[in-house]
Amino acid sequence: MDPFTLTCRLCDQAAAVQWQRRLTPGEFETVLAAEHARRDQAALLADPAQPPPSFGPMPDPAHYTTPVYACSPHAITLDAAALVHQATCTAPAAADLPGCSCTPEPVPSPNPEATATAALPGHWNT
Ligand SMILES: [Zn+2]
Ligand SMILES: [Zn+2]
DSSP: OOTTSOBOTTTOSBOOEEEEEEOOHHHHHHHHHHHHHHHHHHHHHSOTTSOOOOOOOOOOGGGOEEEEEEOGGGOOOHHHHTSEEOTTOOOSOTTTTTSOSSOOOOOOOOOHHHHOOOOOOGGGOO
16 A cells, blocks of 8 residues: 555554544653754754753643544544544554543633634624
8 A cells, every 4th residue: 555545543444534642652752852852953053152042841742642543434433533532542443433442531621712702894794
């Protein structure tokens, strides 16, 4: 199969659906290593006549997810696919379908600032 075709995690058929799960500790180590390498490179290339580069906080695992792909027969439910799954989630696993082995994270509560609506100009309303 084309190496760029996304495949089902369970059976290697072409993927039809995807959802998100948190990174395992090993996967997050890769993210941290890349960030350390980026910072080391930036420090190495920094102009010594200028203040040293300042970096923000290190990556937070709570900000990272990775996609999980599945073919149609191995898809979890649409409602479950809308949520972020635990790093330990084994979906799609034949024994759990159409569910999964974890309790997905709840939907984040809406940001009240983002839901505050400014009045639209009258001619923008149909
Ligand atoms: Zn499959
Ligand atoms: Zn899950």
